[in-house]
Amino acid sequence: MYTYLELRDIVNKAVHNMSYDYDTDRLFEPVKYLMSIGGKRIRPVMTLMSCNLFTDKIEKAILPALGMEVLHNFTLAHDDIMDKSEMRRGSPTVHRKWDVNQAILSGDVMAFIANECIMAAPAPVVMDVLKIYNDTAIEVCIGQQMDMDFEKKSFVSHTEYLRMIELKTAVMIAASMQIGAVIGSAGPDEISKMYNFGRNLGMAFQIQDDLLDTYGDPKVFGKKTGTDIVSNKKTILLIKALELASGNQLKTLNEQLKLESFDPGEKIATVKTIFDRLNIKTVVEDMASRYTDMAYAALDDVNVKQRRKEELIKLAADLLNRIK
Numbered sequence: 001m002y003t004y005l006e007l008r009d010i011v012n013k014a015v016h017n018m019s020y021d022y023d024t025d026r027l028f029e030p031v032k033y034l035m036s037i038g039g040k041r042i043r044p045v046m047t048l049m050s051c052n053l054f055t056d057k058i059e060k061a062i063l064p065a066l067g068m069e070v071l072h073n074f075t076l077a078h079d080d081i082m083d084k085s086e087m088r089r090g091s092p093t094v095h096r097k098w099d100v101n102q103a104i105l106s107g108d109v110m111a112f113i114a115n116e117c118i119m120a121a122p123a124p125v126v127m128d129v130l131k132i133y134n135d136t137a138i139e140v141c142i143g144q145q146m147d148m149d150f151e152k153k154s155f156v157s158h159t160e161y162l163r164m165i166e167l168k169t170a171v172m173i174a175a176s177m178q179i180g181a182v183i184g185s186a187g188p189d190e191i192s193k194m195y196n197f198g199r200n201l202g203m204a205f206q207i208q209d210d211l212l213d214t215y216g217d218p219k220v221f222g223k224k225t226g227t228d229i230v231s232n233k234k235t236i237l238l239i240k241a242l243e244l245a246s247g248n249q250l251k252t253l254n255e256q257l258k259l260e261s262f263d264p265g266e267k268i269a270t271v272k273t274i275f276d277r278l279n280i281k282t283v284v285e286d287m288a289s290r291y292t293d294m295a296y297a298a299l300d301d302v303n304v305k306q307r308r309k310e311e312l313i314k315l316a317a318d319l320l321n322r323i324k
Contacts, residue, residue: 001052001056001307001308001310001311002048002049002052002058002311003311004045004049004311004314004315007044007045007048007049007052007058008040008041008045010048010062011041011044011045011048011062011065011066011069012041014044014062014063014065014066015035015036015041015066015069016036018032018035018066018113020032026102027105027106027109028106028109029106030077030094030097030098030102030103030106031106031109031110031113033094033097034073034076034077034088034094034106034110035069035070035073037088037089037090037091038089038090039069039073039089041069042173042315042319043065043068043069043072043172043173043176044065044066044068044069044176045065045315046173046176046177046180046198046312046315047061047064047065047068047176047177047179047180048061048062048065048180049180049311049312049315050176050177050178050179050180050181050184050194050198050312051065051180051181051183051184052180052184052308052311053180053181053184053186053194053302053304053308053309053312054181054184054185054186054190054304055184055185058184060121060122060183061121061179061180061183061184063117063118063120063121064117064118064120064121064129064179064183065176065179065180066117067113067114067115067116067117067118067120067133068114068133068172068175068176068179070110070113070114070117071110071111071114071133071136071137071140071172072172073110074107074108074110074111074114075140075144076088077093077094077095077103077106077107077110078103078104078107078144079144080093080094080095080103081093081095081100081103081104081107082144082148094106094107111137114133115130115133118130118133118179121179121182121183122183125182125183128182129179129182129183132175132178132179132182133175133179135175136171136172136174136175139167139171140167140168140171140172142167143164143165143166143167143168143169143171144168146160146163146164146167146168147164147168150164150234151234153234155242156234156239157239157243158236158239158240158243161234161235161236161239162203162236165202165203165206165207166199166202166203168206169202169203169205169206170198170199170200170201170202170203170205170206171199171202172202173198173199173201173202173205174195174196174197174198174199174202175195175198176198177194177195177197177198178191178194178195178198180194181194181195189303190302190303190304193298193299193301193302194298194299194302196294196295196298197295197296197298197299197302198295199295200291200292200294200295200298201291201292201295201316201319201320203288203291204288204289204291204292204295204320205319205320207236207284207287207288207291208288208320210228210235210236210237210284211237211281211284211285211288212225213225213226213227213228213229213235214226214228214229214235214237214272214275214281215281225268226264226265226268226272229267229268229271229272230264230267230268232257236284236287237275237280237281237284238253238271240278240280240283240284241253241271241274241275241278241280244278244280244283245274245278249274249277249278252270252274253271253274256270256271288320292320295316296313296316299312299313299316
């Protein structure tokens with residue numbers, strides 16, 4: 001069995017060895033840049049871990065795993081444009097380092113590079129893997145569309161929000177697990193369980209990400225907190241607060257959402273005080289815990305020896321213990 005660090009090294013070597021045998025560097029320099037500026041490589045590592053549950057021969061899963069990482073970075077390049085983000089992983093975003101048009105085009109080509117990697121799956125399962133990849137890519141785009149639509153809506157229910165993060169975030173983790181299991185020659189039931197494990201893990205992960213922006217330790221989180229509150233981002237915390245608040249608390253929340261000129265620190269303090277009085281942190285932590293429990297239940301039901309699951313359980317625990 002491989003460890004997370006061993007598999008991350010394998011993925012990093014695959015990233016380093018990516019070949020761009022074309023006549024123009026202009027198109028591919030931003031691709032090389034974005035792929036080289038770090039990241040935990042969670043999705044490709046999980047693809048390999050899932051494969052490794054069922055077989056010790058993971059070599060055939062390396063390129064498809066790389067495809068999931070390229071797909072993930074493709075979405076980041078375009079998300080950064082839409083979000084007008086200036087930094088990614090501590091480095092300038094692609095559209096800032098080059099320009100928007102270059103970022104769009106280089107992002108586009110990454111989707112096709114990912115497709116080439118996916119098509120390197122073993123011949124007996126290549127069409128199954130390609131179907132998973134295509135379905136997931138479409139779902140991620142739908143999730144991004146929902147996220148953009150939420151910016152224009154005055155009210156978003158927690159059910160709508162959970163569906164959005166399922167499509168935008170969770171399905172890619174789920175698909176990574178599913179592809180690894182398919183390449184590892186798992187049976188249909190085990191493949192389904194691995195998908196469910198990844199999906200629920202992804203849901204818990206994104207809910208915790210919302211928590212971290214308000215309640216995380218900046219030294220651990222890696223960036224300052226409160227940015228979601230300042231930007232009126234419809235996180236699960238704000239959505240639940242709007243559902244639970246009444247009277248003056250609801251009035252104050254709505255007033256804060258409509259402010260055009262404000263002191264960021266004061267706004268963060270005001271909204272966070274309402275969150276605290278409504279016990280939003282506990283409400284949202286409980287929601288994340290339910291998804292965590294469903295993830296572990298799915299993995300526990302996978303019919304392989306427990307010792308083969310230990311690295312995956314350890315990685316999941318590391319991902320889900322960031323708020324403490």
